[in-house]
Amino acid sequence: MKLLSRKSITAATAVAVLGALSIAAVPSQAASSADSRAAVRSNAAAPTLTARQLAELPLTDRHLTAHEKANLAVVLRDYYVAEGSHLDVATFVNSFTKDGVFNDMVAGQAYRGKALGNVLPYMKGLFSNVHRDLKRITVNGDEISIELSIQGTFDGQLVSPTGGVVKGKGQQVDAPTADFWYLKNGKVQMFNCFVGYSKMYHDMGVDFDWASAVNKP
Secondary structure, eight states: OOOOOOSOOBTTTTOEESTTOOEEEEEOSSSOTTOEEEEEOSOSSOEEOOHHHHHTSOBSOOOOOHHHHHHHHHHHHHHHHTSGGGOOHHHHHHTEEEEEEEEETTTTEEEEGGGGGGHHHHHHHHBTTOEEEEEEEEEETTEEEEEEEEEEEEOSEEEOTTSOEEEOOSEEEEEEEEEEEEEETTEEEEEEEEEOHHHHHHHTTOOOOHHHHHHOO
């Protein structure tokens, strides 16, 4: 399978909806001024994708079935409503099945039901302009795998395990991430997210104290 390269892809690229739903063209936060994205406002209707929007995505295989395109549209909408500039918690939560779960695999935390609504505000609280830069997308039926980067400006506050607070000073964060989405009947049943926290914390000015670990009795 041939991977089509692109200078930069934003999470909202190719998100569209049926009928009379509003579509807004929003300049990319990470791409050049020539890049743009189609964004959908909060709406319960199922999203869809045009051929042009699909062509702009970094897909590893472009021969998608109608079912796969519909699943991809749901996932792309979730990325869009997670953007710091237009957070929409309700749309994100409603995209999951009743027993759906978001697993932060590296942190070892799972979010279900109403707790799903805590995920997006937490990230925005750290990086007010949080953005996901999608690099490679693989769609296989009800499973979607994505390589991406979580980007943003650390202008919020991080509560440390010791109880203190790390205050952001405008550091730029670019954390490598891998996301795995599993859908059922057009809804997200499970979302496993692997965030490169060591790189993220380093960008935030928080490094692990290896010396203390080595010298610990």
